[in-house]
Amino acid sequence: MTDLHKLIALLPKAELHLHIEGTLEPGLMFSLAARNGIELPYENEESLQAAYHFERLQDFLDIYYAGCSVLLQEQDFYDLTWAYLLKAKENNILHTEVMFDPQAHTTRGVPFSAVIGGIYRALTDGYEKLGISFRLIMSFLRHLSAEEGYKTLREAIPFQGWITAVGLDSSEKNFPPDLFADLFESAQEMGFLTVVHAGEEGPPEYIWAALDLLRASRIDHGNTAMEDSDLMDVLGIYEIPLTSCPLSNLKLKVISRMEDHPVKEMLERGIKVTVNSDDPAYFGGYLNENYFAVADALFLSREELVQLAKNSFEASFITDGEKKNFLKKVEEASGN
């Protein structure tokens, strides 16, 4: 391990962009399939993993939603989330803000309560047994209608106290944030914060719309902000965090080489950018691997790596007091 890799492993970190369904490892997928009597269209884990070659976001999403078919019972969602939390512990993640896609399950007849119940039970166990604090983000699928989004928002009402923010994910191109302006306004009236996937494959206009119409507190990905210097200025001035996902960007061909990843330039331009794993079971690495990848390809300095770890807590949805405690831990681990 290089010194920088050791520093990364030692740094306390928060993860702010993580789809719990994207942590479904092939081994767990096959064991849940067997437990639930579901036939997967792959003979074994190797042939499943051989299919993990993506030319674009949609290629991945097709496999991601197919993988979700093994998740049926509350216990399945618990096991999925618990497996992620063990990985989070290994990666020195002290705080995680987990996204889930209820519509990927309720559209298959799985009750909303089973989905959120299993995830939340594992997260509270993770807090008690592993010391990992958490927030929960409920994402709407943008390839479905705003009407369907409203149905999901209504289903969330009994569990409102468990959810901090709503998000918007799935196929970005041709599904601009504008379509969900009313839905997000209703969600905000209910007290939810908002985050939005924007600028992963979509143009900078989608990031503007996420800010202006959906009032996003954070932008998930935000790569194409680099094409619009006025937008970069706004992100800097208003300290709007970007939750960037390097290995995801490479796997989904948002960038063609890790050397082209914008995270370093974003840092240099004073943007509150963070590093995250998105869907680690599909993209070849959990959080530390994402830090390693950008550290190596972009020759990030110790100071830049410490800044990324600090940004992860500063950009999170915890209280100022909690932020202060975590930032102190980052300082201690960085030797300052």
Ligand code: ADE
């Ligand atoms: N759902 C899961 N991962 C996603 C990503 N990277 N972009 C959009 N939707 C997603």
Ligand code: ZN
């Ligand atoms: Zn994502």
